[in-house]
Amino acid sequence: MDVFEKTIDNKNIYKGKIITLDLETVLLPNKKTADREIVRHPGAVAIIPVDESGNIYFVKQFRKAINSELLEIPAGKLERGEEPSECALRELQEEIGYTADKLTFITEIYTSPGFADEKIYIFKAEDLIKSELAKDDDEFINIYRHKPDEVFEMIKKREITDAKTIVALMTAFKL
Numbered sequence: 001m002d003v004f005e006k007t008i009d010n011k012n013i014y015k016g017k018i019i020t021l022d023l024e025t026v027l028l029p030n031k032k033t034a035d036r037e038i039v040r041h042p043g044a045v046a047i048i049p050v051d052e053s054g055n056i057y058f059v060k061q062f063r064k065a066i067n068s069e070l071l072e073i074p075a076g077k078l079e080r081g082e083e084p085s086e087c088a089l090r091e092l093q094e095e096i097g098y099t100a101d102k103l104t105f106i107t108e109i110y111t112s113p114g115f116a117d118e119k120i121y122i123f124k125a126e127d128l129i130k131s132e133l134a135k136d137d138d139e140f141i142n143i144y145r146h147k148p149d150e151v152f153e154m155i156k157k158r159e160i161t162d163a164k165t166i167v168a169l170m171t172a173f174k175l
């Protein structure tokens with residue numbers, strides 16, 4: 001059976017710079033209604049930058065939502081009308097100071113479809129060339145490099161817990 005939930009009422013609760021929060025009332029297949037709290041997000045990209053020795057670049061930054069620093073692959077949200085591949089090269093330059101001659105699309109993922117529409121496009125970047133763009137002025141980032149087998153151990157030891165990072169590495173390196 002194909003299931004669909006038709007929206008019969010939509011209240012915008014919050015409109016922020018990055019996300020909006022909607023409260024949608026939907027009609028269920030049994031004709032009852034339910035409320036869905038939904039975060040709308042413009043989408044984002046995440047990039048696995050690999051240098052000529054096979055090291056993978058990571059960024060560590062403080063994430064207020066979880067009150068902790070997190071080790072992640074470089075990532076950032078799409079600007080209006082921006083192609084994911086363009087966004088990937090921009091974020092690479094902003095976050096680690098490189099662009100790439102070779103950019104390969106790996107996959108796309110919905111990060112939290114239970115309450116958000118955010119989709120992340122994942123790329124692998126190789127043949128890196130130094131090219132810096134100014135960082136966002138609210139981003140404080142430290143850069144690290146690790147070998148793929150080291151990274152697998154870090155995932156097992158829960159030193160890497162960021163979902164997009166784990167999915168990206170598992171998919172790209174078939175760990």
Ligand SMILES: [Mg+2]
Binds near residue numbers: 077
């Ligand atoms: Mg970022």
